[in-house]
Amino acid sequence: MTVTPPRTGADNSPTVPAARSGGPGPVKDRTGVAPATRRFLARATLATVVLSIAGALLGLARDQALARLFGAGTETDAFLVAWTVPEFASTLLIEDGLAFALVPAFSLALARRAQGAPGDPVRALVASTLPKLAFTLVCAAALTVAAAPYLVRTLAPGLADYSLAVDCTRLTATCVLSFGLAGYSCALLRAHRRFLAPASIYVAYNTGIITAMFVLGRHWGVRSAAAGVAVGGALMVAVQLPFVLGRLRRRAAEVRDEEAASATGQAATLALVATVLLFALCRQSQVLIERFLASGLTAGSISHLNYAQKVAQIPMTLSLMLVTVTFPVVARAVAEGDLDRARFRVERDLEMAACVVLAGAASVIACAPQIIELLFQRGAFTAHDTAVTAGVMRVYALGLLGQTLVGALIRSYFSAGRATWFPLATMAVGIAVTTWIGVGTLRLWGVYGIAAANAAGITVTAVLLLAGMRRRAVPVRTGRVLYELAKPACAAAAATATGALVAARFDTPLPGLAAGAATVICVFLLLGRALRAEGLTPVRTVTQRLRHVRLR
Numbered sequence: 001m002t003v004t005p006p007r008t009g010a011d012n013s014p015t016v017p018a019a020r021s022g023g024p025g026p027v028k029d030r031t032g033v034a035p036a037t038r039r040f041l042a043r044a045t046l047a048t049v050v051l052s053i054a055g056a057l058l059g060l061a062r063d064q065a066l067a068r069l070f071g072a073g074t075e076t077d078a079f080l081v082a083w084t085v086p087e088f089a090s091t092l093l094i095e096d097g098l099a100f101a102l103v104p105a106f107s108l109a110l111a112r113r114a115q116g117a118p119g120d121p122v123r124a125l126v127a128s129t130l131p132k133l134a135f136t137l138v139c140a141a142a143l144t145v146a147a148a149p150y151l152v153r154t155l156a157p158g159l160a161d162y163s164l165a166v167d168c169t170r171l172t173a174t175c176v177l178s179f180g181l182a183g184y185s186c187a188l189l190r191a192h193r194r195f196l197a198p199a200s201i202y203v204a205y206n207t208g209i210i211t212a213m214f215v216l217g218r219h220w221g222v223r224s225a226a227a228g229v230a231v232g233g234a235l236m237v238a239v240q241l242p243f244v245l246g247r248l249r250r251r252a253a254e255v256r257d258e259e260a261a262s263a264t265g266q267a268a269t270l271a272l273v274a275t276v277l278l279f280a281l282c283r284q285s286q287v288l289i290e291r292f293l294a295s296g297l298t299a300g301s302i303s304h305l306n307y308a309q310k311v312a313q314i315p316m317t318l319s320l321m322l323v324t325v326t327f328p329v330v331a332r333a334v335a336e337g338d339l340d341r342a343r344f345r346v347e348r349d350l351e352m353a354a355c356v357v358l359a360g361a362a363s364v365i366a367c368a369p370q371i372i373e374l375l376f377q378r379g380a381f382t383a384h385d386t387a388v389t390a391g392v393m394r395v396y397a398l399g400l401l402g403q404t405l406v407g408a409l410i411r412s413y414f415s416a417g418r419a420t421w422f423p424l425a426t427m428a429v430g431i432a433v434t435t436w437i438g439v440g441t442l443r444l445w446g447v448y449g450i451a452a453a454n455a456a457g458i459t460v461t462a463v464l465l466l467a468g469m470r471r472r473a474v475p476v477r478t479g480r481v482l483y484e485l486a487k488p489a490c491a492a493a494a495a496t497a498t499g500a501l502v503a504a505r506f507d508t509p510l511p512g513l514a515a516g517a518a519t520v521i522c523v524f525l526l527l528g529r530a531l532r533a534e535g536l537t538p539v540r541t542v543t544q545r546l547r548h549v550r551l552r
Contacts, residue, residue: 044193053318055199060314069217088287097183102129103190106125111336126248145170156295158296167226168222168223175230182233185197189243197243208229208231211231275424279424279427297442312397315363322349342412346474362492406427406465412474412476422472430457434457487528487534491527498523
């Protein structure tokens with residue numbers, strides 16, 4: 001069974017079935033999946049955000065431990081080249097790749113289950129896809145182990161400690177299998193609107209890495225961090241397994257109907273998986289370009305880029321939490337032919353995600369030196385490392401809105417569960433821009449030029465994806481979206497300048513960070529409210545309720 005686009009009227013607007021023409025309200029079903037009410041989405045988002053923040057904080061603790069134990073030099077450069085494997089595996093198998101293919105597939109299977117399809121389409125989909133995926137992942141992990149020497153030479157030809165990078169790469173290669181299984185579990189649970197276990201995977205992952213570094217670091221050196229990747233990947237699967245088995249056991253009927261199995265299996269076609277994985281691979285290749293260019297600079301350049309990027313991307317990660325929760329809602333709406341509901345959800349997600357990431361980007365730019373000094377400047381991490389990393393982080397932050405828009409928009413392109421090559425083409429253009437600017441500015445600006453290339457390339461991709469939405473994905477109103485995005489962007493620019501002035505007045509990092517960040521948030525909220533930014537509607541609603549409580 002394939003998803004057929006709904007008919008459109010003369011004005012190219014979707015023709016919605018009469019039963020669903022009442023607006024973007026939740027559609028109840030009999031599959032055991034919770035209805036997507038505002039209250040449910042709010043609770044799911046809150047749980048996801050809390051656990052994601054916990055995972056992000058542990059990620060910072062992981063990077064702090066890496067910096068404190070091993071500094072920013074030859075050893076960390078070698079490990080961070082090996083770190084490319086889990087970075088790619090995370091993007092391809094958890095965050096972007098498999099999720100874009102499997103969440104719509106499971107959503108379609110759940111819709112067929114609600115329509116009374118024979119057998120159980122969800123179990124049929126698992127039976128037809130999971131064994132093949134597991135076999136492919138085992139082969140890919142073995143190939144990565146065998147090809148580690150060639151991989152390191154390709155990624156960082158100017159690397160000082162080649163053999164150490166090879167050892168670390170072979171240890172991290174195990175995550176290809178564990179991340180794939182973890183990503184599959186995340187997609188299944190999120191399609192069932194179960195978000196607690198998927199949101200906790202990075203808590204388990206970073207806990208494994210931190211523990212391994214402190215337990216094994218004295219004897220294994222930076223190889224302990226690579227071993228921690230292997231441990232953490234196994235923990236990601238373990239925390240989800242009971243919940244996955246629980247969802248599958250809810251429909252214990254045997255699936256013997258070949259028509260049901262084959263129809264469900266068509267939801268995840270080879271063409272769809274190919275387009276999804278190639279897009280994710282092309283997007284993640286920005287990291288390859290950065291490390292390839294930085295490997296020829298002074299020792300520690302790769303490390304400075306890594307530390308800066310990890311901290312700068314925290315606002316983007318938080319901004320995409322809402323989109324992660326609502327992606328199954330959009331996919332289910334598209335599967336049911338309700339494009340009005342899908343469009344409302346996508347537009348609201350873009351507005352809210354933009355407000356979150358722009359407020360975060362403003363804080364990062366305004367307080368970058370204080371953030372890096374507070375987080376990393378101890379042990380082998382020097383004041384010079386702080387200055388360089390903070391400067392790079394400020395440049396990276398200029399591309400955070402583009403990163404968020406790409407992450408939100410790409411979900412809409414794949415929400416129908418159909419193959420589309422347009423996102424890959426836009427990402428290829430962005431990569432070309434990144435490469436051209438990076439090579440052109442490398443001698444003059446060094447790591448700052450590499451960061452600027454990243455920001456420019458991803459912003460170009462975001463603009464192209466937004467421009468193509470109306471004809472190729474959920475038909476959002478592009479002009480309205482741009483108008484709404486301009487409001488928090490103006491507020492963020494003013495908040496950044498004000499926050500930087502306040503933060504610079506303090507000699508120690510903690511008071512400067514606290515005062516600067518508080519100033520940024522206050523100015524951003526006040527200006528955003530004055531401009532009537534729709535993405536701040538939840539904040540206005542909470543404020544009004546609190547005011548009403550005080551008046552009573």
